[in-house]
Every structure is written in structure tokens, then in C-alpha cells.
Amino acid sequence: MVKRSIVFLFAISLFSVSLPAQTNFRYPEARKSDQVDVFHGTKVYDPYRWLEETDSEETQKWIRAQNELTFGYLRSLPHREALRERLTELWNYERLSAPSKIGDRYIYSRNDGLQNQSVLYITDSIGDPGRVFFDPNKLSADGTAALSGSSFTEDGKLWAYGIARAGSDRTEWRVMNVETGEHLSDTLRPNRQGGVSWLKDGSGFFYSRFPDAQEGQELRSQNFYQKLYFHKLGTSQDEDKVVYERPDNKEYFINGRVSEDGKWLVINVGQGTRRMNMVYFKDLTKDNAPILPLVTDFAAAYGFLGNDGPVFYFQTDRVAPLGKVVSVNVLARQHVWKEIVPEAKETLRGVNFINNWFVLNYLKDAYTQIRIVDTDGKHIRNVELPGIGSAGGFGGRRNDTETFYTYSSYNAPPTIYRYDMESGKSELFRRAPVKFNPDDFEVKQVFYTSKDGTRVPMFITHKKGIKLDGTNPTILYGYGGFNIPQTPGFSVARVPWLEMGGIYAVACIRGGSEYGKEWWAAGAVLNKQNVFDDFIAAGEYLISSKHTSSSKLAIQGGSNGGLLVGAVLNQRPDLFGAAVPAVGVMDMVRFTKFTIGWAWTSDYGSPDKEDEFKALFAYSPLHNIKKGTKYPPTLVTTADTDDRVFPAHSFKYAAAMQAAQGGDAPVLIRIETDAGHGAGTPTSKQIEAQADVYAFIMKSLGVK
Numbered sequence: 001m002v003k004r005s006i007v008f009l010f011a012i013s014l015f016s017v018s019l020p021a022q023t024n025f026r027y028p029e030a031r032k033s034d035q036v037d038v039f040h041g042t043k044v045y046d047p048y049r050w051l052e053e054t055d056s057e058e059t060q061k062w063i064r065a066q067n068e069l070t071f072g073y074l075r076s077l078p079h080r081e082a083l084r085e086r087l088t089e090l091w092n093y094e095r096l097s098a099p100s101k102i103g104d105r106y107i108y109s110r111n112d113g114l115q116n117q118s119v120l121y122i123t124d125s126i127g128d129p130g131r132v133f134f135d136p137n138k139l140s141a142d143g144t145a146a147l148s149g150s151s152f153t154e155d156g157k158l159w160a161y162g163i164a165r166a167g168s169d170r171t172e173w174r175v176m177n178v179e180t181g182e183h184l185s186d187t188l189r190p191n192r193q194g195g196v197s198w199l200k201d202g203s204g205f206f207y208s209r210f211p212d213a214q215e216g217q218e219l220r221s222q223n224f225y226q227k228l229y230f231h232k233l234g235t236s237q238d239e240d241k242v243v244y245e246r247p248d249n250k251e252y253f254i255n256g257r258v259s260e261d262g263k264w265l266v267i268n269v270g271q272g273t274r275r276m277n278m279v280y281f282k283d284l285t286k287d288n289a290p291i292l293p294l295v296t297d298f299a300a301a302y303g304f305l306g307n308d309g310p311v312f313y314f315q316t317d318r319v320a321p322l323g324k325v326v327s328v329n330v331l332a333r334q335h336v337w338k339e340i341v342p343e344a345k346e347t348l349r350g351v352n353f354i355n356n357w358f359v360l361n362y363l364k365d366a367y368t369q370i371r372i373v374d375t376d377g378k379h380i381r382n383v384e385l386p387g388i389g390s391a392g393g394f395g396g397r398r399n400d401t402e403t404f405y406t407y408s409s410y411n412a413p414p415t416i417y418r419y420d421m422e423s424g425k426s427e428l429f430r431r432a433p434v435k436f437n438p439d440d441f442e443v444k445q446v447f448y449t450s451k452d453g454t455r456v457p458m459f460i461t462h463k464k465g466i467k468l469d470g471t472n473p474t475i476l477y478g479y480g481g482f483n484i485p486q487t488p489g490f491s492v493a494r495v496p497w498l499e500m501g502g503i504y505a506v507a508c509i510r511g512g513s514e515y516g517k518e519w520w521a522a523g524a525v526l527n528k529q530n531v532f533d534d535f536i537a538a539g540e541y542l543i544s545s546k547h548t549s550s551s552k553l554a555i556q557g558g559s560n561g562g563l564l565v566g567a568v569l570n571q572r573p574d575l576f577g578a579a580v581p582a583v584g585v586m587d588m589v590r591f592t593k594f595t596i597g598w599a600w601t602s603d604y605g606s607p608d609k610e611d612e613f614k615a616l617f618a619y620s621p622l623h624n625i626k627k628g629t630k631y632p633p634t635l636v637t638t639a640d641t642d643d644r645v646f647p648a649h650s651f652k653y654a655a656a657m658q659a660a661q662g663g664d665a666p667v668l669i670r671i672e673t674d675a676g677h678g679a680g681t682p683t684s685k686q687i688e689a690q691a692d693v694y695a696f697i698m699k700s701l702g703v704k
Contacts, residue, residue, distance in 0.1 A: 016366070028065035030655040031058070037589070040610040044589055045144040051651040054640070059651070063671050070635075070668040083496060086354075087113070090492045091687055096417050098393045099126060100406035102178075102280070103156020107133065116143025116471035116682035122178070126418070133703040134176075138444050139163065143682035149173065149195050154262075158184075160196040160205060160232075166641045169596070173207070187236055193597065194255045199284070200262025202554050205517065206243060208533040215603040225250030227269060243267075244280065244291055246422055251599065254606040258284070259307050260398055264305045265637035266312070267291065275301040275483045275513075275520070277299055281312075281330055294330055299518075306353040306398055308375070313358075313590065315351045323348030325358060325377070340377045344631030345514045349485070352394040355401050359383075359394040365445060365457050366440065366487050366514045368403075370394075371414065372421075381424050386461075388443060394419070404429060408490040410461040410504065426470035436495050440464060443488065448541035451533040454522075458513065460486055460547065464504040473701045474503040474548035476539055480511035480531035481560035482603050483520045495689045500703075503547055509534035511560075511603075521567065525605040526615050532567050539568075539575050551577045554697045558582035560603075566621025566653060573631050578700035580693055581621075582637045583645045586653035588620035589613065594646035622649075625656045630663030633700035635693065639672040648672070665700070 002256030032047035051059055081307035092113035098105040106126055109118040123130025138675030148171045155387075159178050162171040173188035173196065194208035208228050227245040231237065234401060244267055246252045253270045267280040268644050279295040279302050295302055298319030307313065310331040317323050325341035327350075331481060340347075346362040347370060362369040366393040370383035371692035372614045373580050385391050393416075396403045401421045408414040413432035419425070443461045449455050466472060475497060479486055486508045494504055508514045511523025525529040539555070542548050554574050557565045562584020589607045592595040605612030617623055634657060654669035661667050670692060672685065697703075 004134070011065040018029075018106055020583040027658040027667075028062055029660065030062060032659075037590060039607060039613050039617070044611075044617070044623065046590075046652075048652040048655045049417065051655065052646075054112050054317060054646075054648055054651075056303065059696070059704050060648060061086070062651070066669050067671050070670050073668060074668065074695060075188045076693045077699055079698060080691055080695035083694050084256055084497050084687060086499075087493065087687045087691055090435055090495050093435060093492070095414070095659065096416065096430050098395070098406050098429075099398070100395055100401060102152045103154070105156055106130070107152075111230070111683075114683055117146055119421045120147070120622045133178075134425065135162070136163070140165065142342050143684065148583075151196040151198060151205070152178070153198045155202065156201075158198075158202055160186075160198070160427060161440075162509065168641060168643050170643065171323060175371075181695070184233065184294045186231065186233055186235075186237075188231070194253075197256055197258045199258060206230050206258065206695075207255070223676060224489065226252065226254050228254045228543035230254045243282075251601075253599070259302060259304075261307065261451060264307060264312075268304075271298060272599045273482055274298075274524075275517070276328075278301055279304070279314075279595075282524060292330070294328070294335065294356060303351070305351050305358070313353070313375070317517045321518045322346065325360075340375065340379075341373055347485075347513060349513070350392075352396070352403075353398055353401055357421065359403075361392070361394070362367060363485060363487065363514060366485055366508045367445075368392075368407075368487065383419070383424075383426065383639070386415075387444060388488060390489050401464075409488040410443045410459060410494070410506075411438045411498075413438070413490050413492075425508055432490075434492060434495070436499065441498055446545075448537055448543070450530070450531065452538040454510070454530070454534070456510075458541070459486075459506045459508070460503060460542075461494075461498060462506075463501060465505075468546040470543070470546045470549045471547050472501065473698070473703050474505060474542055475556055475697065476505045476507065476526055476535075476542060476552050477556050477561070478509055478535045479557060479559075479561040479703065480509040480523055480535065480564050482511070483513040484519075484560075485512045486512045493686070497694060503537065503542075505542060505547070507535055507538035510537070524603050525612060528604065528615060529619060531564060532571060532619060534574050535564055535568050539572075543575075546587065552701050554578035554580065554701060556580045556582070556693075558584070558586060558667070562586070562645075562650075567619045567624070567632065569634065570621060570624040570626070572620075573629055576632050578632050578697050579634045580637065580697065581634070581650075582619065583639065583642055583647075584636075584649060584653070586621040586649040588616040591624065595643050595645070596647070622653050622656060625653075625660045627660040628662035629660060631661055631665060631667065633665040633696070634667045635696045636667075636669040637689070637693070638671070641673075668696075 035046045037044045085575040095111040097109040107122050109120050111118040120134040121130045122133040138146050138172040144166045146164055150163040151160045159176045162173045163232045164171045167328040169192055170190040172190045175184040175186040196207050198205045205510045208226050210226050228243045229240040229241045230243050256267045262284050269278040272274050273351050276298040280291050280293055283289040300316050303315040304308040305313040311327050311329050313327050320343035322343050327338045328335050346364045350361040351358050360371045360374050367388045372526040391405050391407045393405035394403050403419050406414050406416050413434040416430040417426040419616040442464050446458050447455050486506050501550045510533055513520050553576050555565050565579050566584050566586050567582035573608045579609045585591050608614045636650050636654045638647045
């Protein structure tokens with residue numbers, strides 16, 4: 001009945017609720033100040049600077065008024081409730097993670113359908129569902145407390161886990177006895193700390209953190225930088241010892257990992273968010289052993305895979321933009337790097353070390369291929385996958401012969417397989433029971449040409465048999481940054497859009513890692529405009545190929561993708577019928593001032609450098625809004641507790657867009673409360689938000 005009600009809504013005119021003309025649409029008052037900053041001789045006006053004071057009474061009043069306006073409009077849309085019902089029905093299916101071997105047991109997560117957070121289960125046998133091990137839903141009444149980190153001792157007797165609240169990046173760590181469920185006294189205070197790596201005997205662990213600070217404290221203060229600590233079990237955190245620090249550069253991120261044999265501590269030092277790092281190591285078998293250098297520049301990325309005694313294995317992109325596997329004897333007088341798996345034509349995304357073999361996860365035009373080789377680089381076999389999609393997992397310890405992996409695609413819900421490393425046989429373990437028929441939809445990959453002639457891939461998903469006549473409502477999604485590829489994957493949230501005849505397209509634009517290091521570099525810092533050109537070209541392709549038309553094309557993206565949407569909306573407002581920028585980085589001259597933003601200069605560049613400032617200012621979404629422009633309907637979304645992308649980015653952007661709008665289309669901002677950047681967002685809030693977004697897009701595109 002729910003599905004039928006949606007079809008009915010599509011059959012009627014959705015213009016029965018019309019938005020008054022912009023001249024009669026009363027947006028909440030947003031005071032304009034005379035704030036002006038000067039960057040390298042350029043005046044930068046910032047009239048809504050006061051919205052950065054997010055806790056002030058004036059800002060809080062503005063937030064309440066904006067939400068009253070936005071939710072009032074969204075509630076008036078006749079199809080919103082039907083969408084929410086269908087999303088609830090779809091979301092209500094059992095979701096399992098691939099099992100992991102913990103000591104002599106298995107652990108996995110399960111969500112019965114509408115639980116706000118998934119629950120951890122533990123079992124002695126893979127065929128037995130076992131018992132509830134940890135339920136984060138019991139940590140808060142509203143479901144906003146989420147598991148944000150997990151690490152077991154080698155024998156599986158102790159578990160360190162992290163909890164984040166209200167979508168925050170700040171994590172509190174605790175330690176539990178696996179058998180009894182009792183908590184030890186060991187607790188790490190909330191911080192932006194990294195994961196935990198145990199000593200082999202379980203007597204303590206290494207972890208990274210910043211000095212304790214209150215929310216909102218300036219992260220670039222003189223002594224505010226990350227350090228690597230060791231925590232001895234049974235002691236106070238105040239007694240933890242600093243293992244490694246780099247006060248010479250407070251933008252360094254440091255993390256430590258204990259090798260599987262327990263003999264080595266491998267330390268990675270990164271700068272900002274770029275995928276390049278230095279490597280240091282320490283012999284844990286010797287008291288007071290020094291920390292020794294292995295890689296001391298930022299020329300490439302190095303990911304530690306495992307070791308044979310002093311021979312370390314790494315995945316790297318040094319002199320191999322698409323990636324390779326190498327080894328080095330760290331105790332040799334000179335570090336001679338040996339190539340184990342040479343660079344291929346495809347992008348090496350990740351490597352697992354299991355059954356004494358390397359499981360290589362490649363991206364071929366952004367979808368997964370799996371190959372297995374031995375430690376000499378000899379090819380063992382490929383793992384055959386069901387189609388164009390993404391596969392991940394293959395976790396375990398080096399001597400394990402059993403592992404699990406998950407496969408999914410845009411039209412294929414997650415399917416978990418058990419894989420026998422020795423026989424090479426994949427055996428179906430679990431298939432997600434989503435209430436829709438994947439055979440009704442198709443996924444295709446196309447390639448289009450960007451402004452400078454670059455060939456860019458794009459995935460397009462829709463119902464089988466639709467007519468390409470330019471009338472199909474379409475959502476174009478993009479990200480384009482931080483070396484993050486856009487690979488085929490399933491989301492139950494997309495199903496209603498596809499069921500209703502909508503097209504969903506994902507452009508694999510530059511700035512990601514679909515084609516390795518060079519693909520990222522071509523969309524970073526001074527090359528960021530390529531990202532926007534690629535996305536605009538994707539929209540033009542969808543229109544020229546008759547998949548859709550400008551009035552039927554919506555664009556969507558979150559975080560760095562929100563920046564993407566804001567930038568292209570300024571550059572080509574005529575090309576799109578609606579826009580939904582979520583938790584976007586919108587002020588590109590002040591992004592370094594907020595939360596962890598200073599770490600993003602490796603991708604964006606720094607406003608402190610003149611040439612990089614000019615590039616940033618040229619596309620900054622906030623600063624390139626043009627008064628009197630007829631912008632398409634725009635729904636800005638953010639969360640009031642987002643401590644990654646400061647919500648004032650969206651506040652200032654929305655205020656400026658509302659003041660500049662020269663047409664009749666609405667410019668609204670939806671501000672979620674008690675939620676952060678997305679991680680751990682309760683299921684109930686995800687459903688409500690998705691229903692609102694679809695309802696807004698449908699109304700904006702005039703879907704019938």
C-alpha cells in the first residue's frame with residue numbers, strides 16, 4: 001500500500017502547494033555587518049561573521065526561525081509522508097556485517113532493521129547467531145551515541161572501544177572484559193584520538209590524541225598538536241607516556257601500529273589529509289630501543305602490511321601513482337626497497353595479508369577487482385565477483401585460511417561471502433533481505449569528456465526500460481576530493497527514487513583516487529577547478545544524452561561534496577533544476593579557522609599563500625554568490641553539533657543565498673539538532689532527513 005501511495009502521488013500534480021514569489025517570501029532576518037578582511041591586497045567582505053558565534057542568542061534565534069520556515073514548507077509537501085513510510089518500510093531489514101575472528105570466536109554487527117545503532121554479537125561458531133555482546137542503543141535515549149572504534153587483544157579476552165556522541169568526532173575509549181562484560185577502570189577522555197593498537201600480551205596499548213581541550217578551543221594554539229601515547233592497563237590516563245611527538249610541526253598526525261608478531265611498533269606521520277606519510281619504527285623486544293627512521297619525506301604514501309622478522313611489507317605509490325607492493329629490511333645498513341607486486345594498469349586501493357598471501361583490491365574504472373599473490377609476487381588466482389560493484393573485507397590474521405568479504409552495487413544489496421583461501425571457493429554466507437527487486441534496475445557505466453578533454457567515468461542507475469527522452473527526474477551526485485573514490489555501492493535510501501522512475505548518477509570526478517595519485521592531484525589545490533568542470537560536464541552529458549534536462553536535474557553532495565555543489569551552483573545556475581549541498585565547506589578563506597579545518601590545506605591549499613588564496617577565492621561558494629541571480633531551488637543541510645565541518649559554513653552560505661536570490665525559487669536551510677557530520681546518525685533521523693530531501697527535490701523538479 002505504501003508503494004502504491006507513492007505512485008499515486010507521482011500521478012497527480014505536485015504544484016498544488018506553491019511557494020510564493022521571492023519578493024513575498026519572508027526569510028528570517030540576517031543582520032549584515034561591515035566586517036571586511038584583507039588577504040594579499042584583496043578585500044573580502046564577511047557581513048554574516050556573527051553567525052560563526054553559533055551559541056549566541058542572535059544566532060540561536062536565527063536557527064530557530066530558519067527551521068520553522070524550512071520544516072513548515074517541507075511539511076506542506078503532500079508526498080513527504082508517503083516517502084517517509086516507504087523509506088521506513090525499506091529500511092526495516094536485517095543488516096549484518098562480515099564476521100571477524102576474535103581469538104577463538106567470531107564477532108559481527110547486526111541491525112534488526114530500524115534500530116538507531118547496530119548491535120555487536122559474539123559467537124563460538126559461524127553457524128550460530130550467538131549472543132548480544134554490545135548494544136550502543138542503550139547508551140542514550142535518542143540513539144545518538146555510536147560505536148566509533150574497536151580493538152581486541154590477540155587472545156580476544158579484552159576489548160577497547162570508542163564511543164562518540166551526537167555525531168561528534170570526539171571519542172571516549174573504554175576497556176571491557178569480553179567474557180564477563182565488566183569494564184576495567186581504564187578510560188580515555190573524549191578526544192580526536194586515533195585507534196588503539198594493543199601489545200601482543202594485552203598489557204597495554206598505543207593511541208594518539210591531542211591535548212585535552214574544550215569544544216571550540218582553537219586547534220592551532222601553540223601547544224596543540226597530536227602525540228602518540230602508551231597506556232598501561234590498570235593505570236590512569238594521566239600517567240600515560242608520550243612515545244613519539246613532533247613539536248616541530250603541529251599539523252602532523254601520528255599513529256602507531258603493533259606488528260602481528262608483536263615485535264615492532266610502526267609509526268606513521270602524516271601531514272593534513274594528503275595521502276603521503278613518513279614512517280618510523282621501534283623494536284619492542286628491547287628495553288629503551290630507539291625510534292628509528294625509515295621514510296623521512298612526504299613524497300608518497302606507505303601502508304604497513306606485515307613483516308617477516310625485520311623484512312617489512314608496504315603498499316606504496318612511490319614512483320607508482322597507481323600503487324604497488326614493496327619490501328625492505330629495516331635492520332640492513334642501507335634500506336633497499338624490493339618490488340614485490342609492480343604497478344598495474346588498475347589502481348591498487350588496498351591490500352590484506354592473510355594465509356601468507358596478499359589479497360589485492362584493485363579499482364578498474366572505479367569498480368572492484370580482486371587478485372591474490374604470494375609474498376614473492378607470484379599470481380595465485382583472481383576472485384570472481386558477481387558484476388560491476390564493490391567488494392571489501394578479506395580481513396583476518398596472517399595464518400588464517402578463512403575470511404569473509406562483502407559485495408554490493410547500486411542495484412545489489414550487500415551480500416556476504418565466506419572465502420576459503422586454500423581452495424579459492426566463495427560460499428554465500430548472508431544476503432540482505434531488502435524489500436525490492438534488484439532485477440528491475442540496471443547499472444551502467446559511461447564515459448564523458450570534461451572541459452579540458454579528460455575522460456571521466458560515471459555510473460548511472462535506473463529502472464530497466466525507461467525512455468531516454470530528456471524528461472526523467474535525475475539526481476547527480478559527486479564528491480571530488482581527499483583521494484576518496486566513488487565506487488558502486490548499495491544504499492537503501494536510494495531505492496524510492498529509483499522505484500519512482502528517477503535516475504541516479506554518480507560522477508567519478510578528479511580529486512578522488514579512482515585513477516591513483518595523479519587523479520587526486522589533478523583535482524587538488526591549484527587544480528580544484530578541474531573538479532567543478534568535471535561535475536558540470538557530467539550534467540551536460542546527462543542532458544545531451546537525453547537522460548534528463550536542466551529543469552529535471554538535481555545535484556547533491558555532502559561535506560567536500562557540499563562545497564562542490566555550492567561552487568558549481570555559482571558557476572552554472574542555469575544548468576540545474578535543484579541543489580542539495582549537505583554539511584558543505586562554503587567559506588574557503590576562513591575554513592582553516594574552524595575545528596579540524598587547518599588539516600585540509602593539503603587538499604584545498606592555504607589562504608595564507610597568495611597564489612592559493614586566489615584560487616580559493618575564485619571558487620569559494622560563499623564569496624561567489626551573485627545578487628539578483630535566479631538560483632534554482634536550494635536546500636542547504638547541516639547539523640548544529642557538527643565538529644568536523646563547522647555549521648557556520650552553511651549558516652553564512654544560506655543567509656547570503658537568501659539575500660541574493662533573484663528568482664522565485666526557495667533557498668532553505670535544514671538544521672538538524674543533536675547530530676553531527678553523519679557518522680552514527682540514528683536511523684530515525686536518517687529516514688526523516690532523506691524523506692525531506694526527496695520531497696524537496698520532487699517538488700523542485702516538478703515531478704508528476
